[in-house]
Amino acid sequence: MSEPPASANEREALRRLAGLLPPAPPGQVWFGDDAAVVAVPPPSPEPAGPRSLLLAADTLVGGLDADFSLTTRADFGWKALAVNLSDIAAMGGSPGHALVSVVGANPDELDEIYAGILQAAEEHGCPxxxxxxxxxxxxxxxxxxxGWVEGRPVLRRGARPGDAIWVSGPLGAAAAGLRVLRSAQAAMGGPGPSAVWGALGPGQRRLAMAHARPRPALGEGMAARRAGATAMTDVSDGLAADLGHIADSSGVGFELDRLPVAPGATLEEAIGGGDDYVLVFTTPPEQQLADAFAGLPAPTRIGTCVPDPRWRRLRGAELPALGWEHELQAPPGREATA
Amino acid sequence: MSEPPASANEREALRRLAGLLPPAPPGQVWFGDDAAVVAVPPPSPEPAGPRSLLLAADTLVGGLDADFSLTTRADFGWKALAVNLSDIAAMGGSPGHALVSVVGANPDELDEIYAGILQAAEEHGCPxxxxxxxxxxxxxxxxxxxGWVEGRPVLRRGARPGDAIWVSGPLGAAAAGLRVLRSAQAAMGGPGPSAVWGALGPGQRRLAMAHARPRPALGEGMAARRAGATAMTDVSDGLAADLGHIADSSGVGFELDRLPVAPGATLEEAIGGGDDYVLVFTTPPEQQLADAFAGLPAPTRIGTCVPDPRWRRLRGAELPALGWEHELQAPPGREATA
Incomplete structure (x- = not known):
């Protein structure tokens, strides 16, 4: 990174950033003291149980977790907060507050990164x-x-044989988005995000947005918890890997019979592509979700948990063979809805 | 850093680290799920007011915030947690839980860093x-x-003219410790922490420990809050700078009449040296502290807040002239108790 700020500049930059933030509500203190002071939210009128505090931390590294020839530093900032909120969503929690540590940003980078962080903070209600x-x-x-949750948070380890498996949205869009960005870059000779994005058609742009600005499924996570989800996680490493975490933690296997593939994505991208941040969760076999998900996109039932923990199949085919790895070569003509 | 671990190794390393951690109490989840689930502590029998949640984050960078030819990676881990706990102490709070993100550590470094973090976590009750x-x-x-606090946390901005100014312990030990480590290294030709530390006498070793393993003053911070402290912060940048933050935030100046200088430290190190992590706080003029600090080291009254915010003096001398900068050359023979 060019020109890391000196210590006095850091203090000044933090002060400047604090000025961009929404003011803390009365009785709370954000920035500017030794620690932030935040209120404990009042319990809901009909609490489902004792309240738990949820804590999550995720770190993104420039150049490794983002390619700045494809996406902007504002996208990087957005994603840094969004992936954390996705962890809160995956427990069925509601967001509380965020702490942001930035290392090695020059002043322009810092402003751009913070712009993305603050957009995500505003959009998802996590100051x-x-x-x-x-x-x-x-x-x-x-x-x-x-984050906060009243009653039981939804862990990875509660799935039982016979439970239904659901995803909160279509899969593969983020991986397809990275693919179209790379193709556009190759076609353009690699001139940077604004030129690359300028070369995209509307459908490609939608996919690229899924990669650059993932949306934590906070409403869906709370709905799944209220509907009695037995296990849940978010799809950050790819459906096969993340459903695998539920299976590992719960000691079950799974048989999938369909997958909602995002328009423009391949089946391989839907199975193996990471960074979608949709939720995958399990419920008791006959659980209906329509009421809990009223006003939200309807989840898709994709399969069933089975007793044999080694059984991990889509319509009888071993899942790894269909695309365990992120960097799968997508064969032409496989843009299918499974 | 040599050999950053690959992604699968990271997962494996996290799992291994999780095995080193104390198990979560029943009903809580630490590591291994999307977010940690921690209990909200029950209110005390006689709460001093509504409970607030405290949040702090601090990042240390290898090579910048630590010199690995003088101190170990375990010291680095210890310090990374300790400086955060010092921020909780400076609000008068009690510690809750910690989240730790490590970038760029090879497996050996990671184990060593975590060993230091876990020692600090155990010693200070912050899992x-x-x-x-x-x-x-x-x-x-x-x-x-x-962190948690019942009633009002102690901010930087509450000091009033006439308030007494106190420090929770002697000053300058950490800066003196860095000085003796550098001297020993120069004498040894720079062979690394174990040889450098082996060359220290017991008094020097005590100073070096103050630099390598700072102790967050959690008990003292809670005592100061219970005693009605009007403003408080921790001495991380040096007394002059940190008392300056209280003065800036509160709109007061200060007149100091004495300073407790750590044995072996210079007056300049006591005024300008950072990283001591003692607390500096203000109280109403006649406030007695003996009861609140029973069982803790007695704080030292060092001066008084004055109405003129530009007045920042020690026995009539402007403070900056005595050692505002960290890298002050300590003149010989100035090892004084002011």
């Missing part, structure tokens, strides 16, 4: 209450978030 | 509930902590 800023030899954005 | 692990081109440790 940035504090953070840190350091010089450093690499661009690193570490975000920690709090 | 590590979750975290993240990434490859990366630089060693970066980001820690976020929660």
């Amino acid at each position: 940035v209450a504090g953070g840190d800023l350091s010089a450093g030899p690499a661009l690193v954005v570490s975000v920690a978030v709090t | 590590v509930a979750g975290g993240d692990l990434s490859a990366g081109p630089a060693l970066v440790v980001s820690v976020a902590v929660t």
Whole structure:
């Protein structure tokens, strides 16, 4: 990174950033003191049980977790918060507050990264209450978030044989988005995000947005918890891997009979592509979800948990063979809805 | 950093680290799911007011915030958690849980860093509930902590003219410790922490420990809050700078009449040296602290807040002239107790 800010500049930059943030509500303190002071939300009128605090942290590294020839630093900031909120969503929680630590950003990068973070914070109702800023030899954005849940959070380990398996939305869009961005870049000779994005058609742009600005499924996670989901996680490493985590934790296998593939994505991208941040969850066999998901996109039932933990199949085919790896070569003509 | 771990190795390393951690209490989940689930502590029998959640985050960068020819990676891990807990202490809070993100550590470094983090977590009652692990081109440790406070946390902005100014312990030990480590290294020709530390006498070793393993003053912070402290912060940038933050935030100046200088430290190190992590706080003029600090080291009254915010003096001398900068050359023979 060019020109890391000096320590006095860091303090000044933090002060400037604090000025961009929405003010803290009365009685709370965000930025500017030793720690942020945030209120504990009042219990709901009919609490489903004792309240738990959820804590998650995820770090993104410039150049590794983002390719700045394809996406912007604002996208990077958005994603740094969004992936954390997706972890809260995957427990069925509601967002609390975020802490943001940025290492190795020059002043322009910092402004751009924060612009993306604050857009995500505003859109998903998770104010940035504090953070840190350091010089450093690499661009690193570490975000920690709090969340709240009344009653039981949905863990990965509660799935039982016979449970239905659902996803909260179509799969593969983010992987397809990365593919179309790379193709456009190759066609353009690699001139950077604005030219690459300018070369995309509307459908491609929608896919690229799924890659650049993933949406944490907070409403869907809360709905799944209220509907009695037995296990849940978010699709960050790809459906096969993440459903595999539920299976590993719960000691079950799974048989999938259909997959909602995002328009423009391949079946391989839907199975193996990461970064979709839709939720995959299980419920008791006959559970109806329409009421809990009223006003939200309807989840899709994709299969059933089975007793044999080694059984991990889509219509009888072993899942890894269909695309366990992120970097799968997508064969032509496989843009199918499974 | 040599050999950043690959993604599958990261997962494996996190799993291994999770095995080193104390198990989560029943009903809680630490590591291994999408987010950590921690209990909200029950209110005390006589709460002093509504409970607030405290949030702090601080990031340390290898090579910038630590010199691995002088101190170990375990010291680095310890310090990464300790400086965060010091932020909780400076609000008068009690520690909750920590989230730890490590970037760019090879497996040996990771084990050593975590050993230091877990020692600090154990010693200060702040379990590590979750975290993240990434490859990366630089060693970066980001820690976020929660804390709790019932009633009003102690902010920086509450000091009033006439208030007494106190410090929770002697000053300058950490800066003196860095000085003796550098001297020992120069004498040894720079062979690394174990040889450098082996060359230290007991008094020097105590100073070096103050630099390598700072102790967050959690008990003192809670005592100061219970005693009615009007403003508080921790001495991370040096007394002059940090008391300056209280003065800036509160709109007051200060007149200091004495300073407790750590044995072996210079007056300049006591005024300008950072990283001591003692607390500096203000109270109403006649406030007695003996009861609140029973069982803790007695704080030292060092001066008084004055109405003129530009007045920042020690016995009539402007503070900056005595050592505002960290890298002050300490003149010989100035090892004084002011």
